[in-house]
Amino acid sequence: MKLTFLALLLSCASPLFAQSRKPSKPLSPSSPILTSAKATGSTRYTSEQIVAATGLQKGKAVSEDDFKIVTQQLGETGAFSNVAYTFQFSSEGMKLELQLTDSDRFVPARFENFVWLSEKELLEKLQASVPLFQGQLPVTGKLIDDVSDVLQTLAIEHKLKGRVDYLREGPADGPIEAFDFSITGEDIRIRQIEFPGAGSAELPALQSAAKNLGGEEYARTALRVQAEKNFLPIYRERGYLNAALSDPQPKVVSESPDETVVDVSFPVTPGLQYKLSELQVSGDKVFPAEKLRQLIHLHPGEFVNAVQLNKDVDGIKRLYGSRGYMATRIEATPELNDAESTAKYALQIQEGDIYKMGDLDIRGLDSRATERMAAAWNLREGNIYNSQYPKDFTRSAISLLPGEDEWDIVVHETVEEKDKTVDVSLHFEHKR
Secondary structure (H helix, E strand, C coil): CCEEEEEEEEECCCCCCCCCCCCCCCCCCCCCEEEEEEEECCCCCCHHHHHHHHCCCCCCECCHHHHHHHHHHHHHCCCEEEEEEEEEEECCEEEEEEEEEECCCEEEEEECCCCCCCHHHHHHHHHHHCCCCCCEEECCCCHHHHHHHHHHHHHHHCCCCCEEEEEEECCCCCCCCEEEEEEECCCEEEEEEECCCCCCCCHHHHHHHHHHHCCCECCHHHHHHHHHHHHHHHHHCCCCCCCEECCCEEEEEEECCCCEEEEEECCEECCCCCEEEEEEEECCCCCCHHHHHCCCCCCCCCECCHHHHHHHHHHHHHHHHCCCCCCCEEEEEEEEECCCCEEEEEEEEECCCCCEEEEEEEECCCHHHHHHHHHHCCCCCCCECCCCHHHHHHHHHHHHCCCCCCEEEEEEEEEECCCCEEEEEEEEEECC
16 A cells, blocks of 8 residues: 655745754665656756756665755745655655646846856756756745856856856835846956848948947946947938847957957847838827928838937927926837738827926025025926926026126926926036
């Protein structure tokens, strides 16, 4: 007759200290062997991945103490909110079943400057050593440190002198959004940037946008910012609305004790090039549609310049702001026709409420100059706010400043949604 035992249940509210999986007492030659092991309850991991993470091997002698140890270790990883086990004992040996509940929150793991391996190779090596790592990590537990330890081992294998660190990325008072792993103490420099897949029409502009990166330190996050800010717009302004750049792919071209030099490629997938078929404007009440269309540089039959369109939308918002509409929202939504490579845009305007002038705060001047400046400010409390007025005022305010000194004037607007007012702060600073 086979007996089933219900064993330890762990609730992993906080990380635990790891311990090596080993029997608490020596096993005798007659100790039972593990005939099978499986895991149930997880939707994130397969049974094979979880069993591999335990280190238990079929055909090897085991005891219930081993089951307790691996159950605790699985709980300590942070990957599971609950872990339990049952086992069956027979004359043939012991069968283990692990019952698990996945943790709720996992976030991406990002690798900032591990240029000596491709991302595919890096992930393969990490998964071989940390079976529960699949590119994401739980926000608590020791799985993060396990990944960090493997990266440090890889650094030593490559004879690197740097130290592996990781940062928890996210707002100071908000949730963790990612774990960023990097190796510090290594000088990694960019030789050149390449764009495989780029067309001959776009390549010169891409190369020009990337030329200042030569000699700069390699950092994946900074390069992704460059891609979004300087590379992708080259395609967006030419009608390639679905263009995509892969993550930067570094390749080591030379190494010395003091410096590693890499070439970086950004594989490009341009996609289709779209022309405008139609532009619709809706939701406009304050200004006639024709007046708003005059602010839009995009015309039917032309390749869609999405960069210019975004600037035009900002210009329309400023127009509304000049009439006190400080919360106007405008969505420019394209409807793409891939068969004809055309895009129909719907410009949906939500004008919102009118805001009025609130408090005026002037800083950086003596009392007499402050009074003079406040008297010159014609947008009084309770007047309909004009978002263009502060910029116009600062141009004329220079003549009211004392002496021949040069000044910088910083304008800050605080929009009070509840009161529908705008408080304005003018900060005067001497130019250095």
